[in-house]
Amino acid sequence: MSYVDQELSIEDMLADPIVQTLMRYDGISASDVRHTIEQVTQTRAGKSAFGEFGSTHHTRISWGSEAAQGNRLRHKAA
Structure with missing residues (x-):
């Protein structure tokens, strides 16, 4: 097995069948x-x-539809 010191691009990750x-x-x-x-x-x-980078305030970002958000709330990491 070989070691590759290269990060995948977002597009490469999104193309992965498991993802x-x-x-x-x-x-x-x-x-x-x-x-x-x-x-x-x-x-x-x-x-x-504005010099605010790194503050402790976080903005909530929604993913997908409300139905998808409900699904994520039910799932627990194994």
């Missing part, structure tokens, strides 16, 4: 993930510009 199965199970789409990443990027850029 796709888990996202389907949780009702989350690839576009939900991309949208959330964009929101976080914009929020970080805004906070950084």
Whole structure:
């Protein structure tokens, strides 16, 4: 087995069959993930510009539909 010192891109991770199965199970789409990443990027850029980056205040970001949110609340990590 060889060791690869390279991080996967978001697109590579979203293309992984296991990740796709888990996202389907949780009702989350690839576009939900991309949208959330964009929101976080914009929020970080805004906070950084105002010197607030690293504060303890967190913004809640919703994933997918309300039904998907309900599914995630029922699931527990094994």
